[in-house]
Amino acid sequence: MSDENWSPPPVLLAVDLVIFTLRHSQLQVLLVERGIDPYRGRAALPGGFLNNDSEDLLAAAHRELDEEADLDAARLHLEQLGTYGAADRDPRGRVVSVAYLAIAPHLPEPTAGTDAAGAAWRPVDAITSGELPLAFDHDVIIADGIERARSKLEHTPLATAFCEPTFTISDLQQVYEAVWGVDLDPRNFYRKVQKVPDFIRPVDAERRVTKGRPARLFTAGPATSLHPPIPRPGGTAEPEGQR
Template sequence: MTDDTWSPPHILLAVDLVILTLRETHLHVLLVERGIEPYRGCAALPGGFLHNDREGLLAAAHRELDEEADLDATQLHLEQLGTYGDANRDPRGRVVSVTYLAIAPRLPEPTAGTDAARAAWRPVDAIVSGELPLAFDHDVIIADGIERARSKLEHTPLATAFCEPVFTISDLQQVYEAVWGVDLDPRNFYRKVQKVPNFLLPVDAERRVTKGRPARLFTAGPATTLHPPIPRPDHTASRQGE
């Protein structure tokens, strides 16, 4: 093949967003109901194609989150989760998606717009179990996002962001259980978090509980990484049915 007969392949570039939060002690992901084909009426991640050859990937991610769910992405820490480009992932042709992840507490209710008929927070359990089918390969993308979130709890103090400014070890444990999808032994968990320097700082106060001794209160410490990390239990410790 000579240079004058070669032409570049036709590949479309898109962005998708995995936005995770805790709602009522359960991990949720932001989904929209597609208002256009393909997969019209199906649940999907917010996202879409780049507008033109001058729009950057992160700018496209911000725009799509605003257009499809009315959420301000500039208030979130978006990090690249991965690139998805299997040949048959989109019936419209060869589409490569660069996916962004954000994990944040206390996010507002979304409002659908543009080509999304509806936007809502949906529990990840319904997706992992297959109860809620998704468009394209978005179940695979969400699974990768969940795994990234679970890993972050092992190595960073992210879980404290989902607690009130002053919290108990039990409050923190509920965050770990919700994201990891496991039940944790309170005594082992207490011992592990107390071993991590600068993870938690004690507050000179206690919270009254209905039974037993008052619970000690803590606030987030200055640590940005956890040394030693807090390892996840293996799958045998997972909650039944998850």
């Protein structure tokens, strides 16, 4: 409680977005190309500074989501990921960044012509492998986002956020396989997800076309957590480490 006599520390608050989606059975993340220094020309997470006195953090994340990615913020999953405040993370000065994790269903290509021009979906593998270098500490933020998503697939209905309003069970399986990077047995997966109460709800008498037998369609159910969980084969990984 040393709040009697401080001099306001010159800290800028940014909000950065880790937006994941599934494309071509790959986990991909939305990146923008930086137009100014530092890191001009580098890929970076979409984001920006907190706008004004009366904007909540979550509201700022929603705004950036709309401005930079042209995504209807109301429809997708959005949660706080962590806050990154290493003193030297931005060469311009003291910038602390609150990262948010967003999950979007497979949407149209990121739209040239809008404010989101210069944005593109990139496979996360290219980032974790170091093949695609990022600005600032954004590679770390994305790594934390991946781990968060992997972990939440086990205990929450997060996977449905990657899917359209209605989806088949193998759509859902693709989400788990892509995010976890494993192969799952379709038969066991089928029964397992059906067994979790309120996870997914059948949409009556509907079907959809692929190649083989048509599949039933489902919607996300009212569950907010999964009982029993969908366990990740390899097991849990290391905990996150925000800095």
